[in-house]
C-alpha cells in the first residue's frame with residue numbers, strides 16, 4: 001500500500017534528488033527530512049525507506065553503519081573495557097612492579113622512605129632490580145590482567161554487551177529509481193483520475209488532504225457533495241491488503257463516508273474482494289492504457305480467474321454505489 005504521506009515522500013524525491021541520513025553528535029541517526037513528510041499513521045522513516053528500496057522504487061547507497069543497543073534499540077553506544085573475571089568496568093590500568101622473587105603489585109606498595117622495598121620478601125631494591133609495567137587491576141575483585149575485555153555500553157539503559165552483540169544498522173542514501181519514477185507517476189495518475197471521476201459526479205474533491213473529524217487522518221482523495229450530504233474517501237494501493245483496508249473502512253465508517261479503494265495492479269486480497277461484494281467498499285482498478293480510467297473489475301490474489309461482477313454489482317460498482325442517503 002502507499003499512504004498519502006509515503007506518496008508525498010516519493011514525490012519530494014523527484015525534486016530533492018536524495019534522502020541522506022542525519023547522524024547527530026550522540027550517534028543517533030534520523031532521516032529528518034523524511035520524518036517531516038510522513039504522517040502519524042506512517043511507519044518510522046527508516047522502515048518506510050527500506051520498504052521502498054526492497055520494492056525497487058528507491059535505490060539505496062551505503063553511507064555508513066551505526067550500532068544499536070540490543071536491549072533498548074538506542075543508538076550511540078560507548079566503548080568501555082571491563083574486568084575479564086567479573087565484568088566490572090572499574091578495571092583500571094595502573095603501573096605495577098614485579099620483583100625477581102615473583103611478587104607483583106602496584107607501585108605504591110613498593111614505595112618506602114628510602115626508595116623501593118619489596119612488600120613480600122622485604123628486600124630493599126635498587127631501581128635496576130625491578131621491572132615496571134602497565135597492568136589492569138580490577139577495583140571490584142582481586143583480578144589483575146594485561147588485556148581487558150571489550151564492551152559497548154548503552155547510554156540509555158546502561159546495559160553492557162560484547163561489541164558483536166550490538167545490532168548493526170546500515171545507513172543509506174536513498175534516490176528514486178527509473179522504475180520508481182514510473183511507479184510514482186502511476187500512483188499519482190490513479191489518484192488524479194479518481195478525483196476527476198468524482199468531480200464529474202458533482203463532488204468537491206481535495207487531493208492529499210486531512211479529514212478532520214473525531215479522528216483525523218490523511219487521505220489520498222476526499223470527495224464531498226454537501227448538498228446531498230454524501231462523502232467518499234479514496235485510497236490508492238498497488239495490491240490492497242486486508243489489514244490496511246479494514247482500517248481504512250473503519251475510518252470511513254467513523255466519518256460517515258463511503259470507502260473507495262483503487263488498485264494500480266488490478267489485484268486485491270480475497271478478503272478485500274469479499275468486502276467489496278458486500279457493498280461495504282468500492283474497489284476499482286486503475287487502467288493506465290490511454291487516458292487512464294477506473295474500471296470496476298479486479299482480480300484477487302487467492303484466485304487465478306478474474307473477479308466478474310454480476311449485473312447488480314456492475315450497476316452499483318464504481319462510484320455509482322448507493323450512498324448512505326440513497327444517492328445513485
Ligand SMILES: [Zn+2]
Nearest residue numbers: 069072154157
Ligand atoms: Zn540500551
Ligand SMILES: [Zn+2]
Nearest residue numbers: 099101118121
Ligand atoms: Zn620480593
Ligand SMILES: [Zn+2]
Nearest residue numbers: 083086138141
Ligand atoms: Zn573484576
